[in-house]
Amino acid sequence: MSPLVTLTLNPAIDQTVVLDALVPGTVHRARAVRSHAGGKGVNVACCLADWGLPVTATGILGADNAAPFTELLAEKGVADRFLRVPGETRTNLKLLDRRTGDTTDINLPGLTVAADALGAARAALLDHAAGDAWVVLAGSLPGALPVDTYAELAARLKARGARVVLDASGPPLAAALAAGPDARPYAVKPNRHELEEWAGRALPTDAAVRAAAVQLRDLGIPVVVVSLGAEGALFLTVAGAVRARAPGIDVASTVGAGDALVAGLMAALAGGLDPDRTARMAVAFAAGKLTQAGASLPPRADVEALMRAVRTEPLG
Template identity: 55%
Template sequence: MTDVVTLTLNPAIDLTVTVDRLTIGEVQRARSAQSNVGGKGINVAGCLADWDVKVAAGGVLGRFNDDAFVGFFHDKAILDRCVRAPGETRTNIKIADLATGSTTDVNLPGLAVDAGLVDAVWAAALKDLEPGTPVVLAGSLPEGLPAETWARMVADLAAEGARVVLDTSGAPLAAALGPEATRLPHAIKPNRAELEALLGRDLPETRDLVVAARELVARGVALVVVSLGAEGALFVDAETALAARLAPKAVLSTVGAGDAMVAGMVAALLEHASLDRLARLSVAFATAKLDRIGPHLGPKANVEDLAARVETRRLD
């Protein structure tokens, strides 16, 4: 039996290159280069496995270069529910700038995925579903799939009793929350820009973000988390709105920090935790990830120490 299922339709192998200072148009001399399996749902699964959660990872992998994923799943004791497709899983290039703490992404096109493969992913996910199981649908959709793909899977999973956590953006997020959606996700985690794009208006102030999140809660989303980078995040449910943050720390790479935040959300959902505990774990997971490359969380004791130091305040 598994505690959580994650689904990633557009995974990647992340090649992270670290430079002292990124200067566009000039030859760069790298300090280091490291390859890790990636894709938002894969990253979530890795962090949850480090939290001793039993995770099943589903999605689509290229059968010609799945060795890294097979090894990763084995090392983390993650149940491999991925469907194999012809071709290779894409490689994404991440350039980590040590001078600024920023990361520049160059994301390559993914595998060709059709409706038949999506059906196979769905069938694999069904093997691990129990009523109340959190299921994370994460990341972009491969080219060729309709924007409604995640929305349809949200509806199907909710009908099976799953608590769906959706982390996507753009047209797939709009479709999953739009008037045509028959069931809404249990939780979402947009950042400010994604929420502005979804609602079609600027949200410059904290109060604007809280109002926007409450609009989505009123539609039927149980939990809205708005990630704000170094400023932390906002956490809004039907009863409470919280702001949570930790003091800035040295950053090796921001890649996967948002995915780690989703993993913290899910870990708290498994605990049936209060919103305050959920906010603390989510911010602590994301912060713990900042000095690590790849889908790794680090020791639980360190994360709990960070969670205890998270500053939370009510916004209502």
């Protein structure tokens, strides 16, 4: 199989606080607190490793609290090619409301990344992204980096023959999509809100979401996936469109579900699956992750059962 590589420039230690119910402006008693090393690319890499695929994780970590990442990647069998720089990786707070199942995210500022650190991280990424590699560029950018960082990296990767899967939002996503054809990613995975932000309009209906997704595909992006939360996901490729919905499951945590979907998409693309099986695998990865507290998949047999249970509908 082609090499699989992820990049996380703004990782985080995710601290999840479990509450009976979140009521703004009041005092709460936490029922549980759990922490795990995270960040979109880290989560994607962990899910790919759980599926049994060799994967390399690159990016930038603060050396002062890198131990949770080192331990997690070693435990999962992920090749750790992160650059360690002085300082601490940020901590993100996630408030889980047990009454509704909703999670409220409070994302703290990341490390200040200097140009030389970005250059070293870029070199590590390119070193491991051989010609036929699949590369995930995922997550927010540290504040000091320019918004066209992903566009610049995608251009370098495409020049080497690698295929880029981009999972970003806001100005970094817009900059990557506005870049020329030599810098545009092979696949993107916005959620509905991120797609609305890019399109500059509300997308209240399935037809509106699909129309915006078609706009993205028409930019020359072969694979567009729009995650729709509990409503599943829309998969748009040059071969057509598929809507996929997960079966009913007991949700342990929604944290990292979108990252698991990206991992399933990447595994399917690297495996050359057809659009229907690609949609099934991606949604099954996301559904399986929902049953887990951390950025992990359940046993492979459970994910395969979910793949069979995913409902897909071809769209003309």
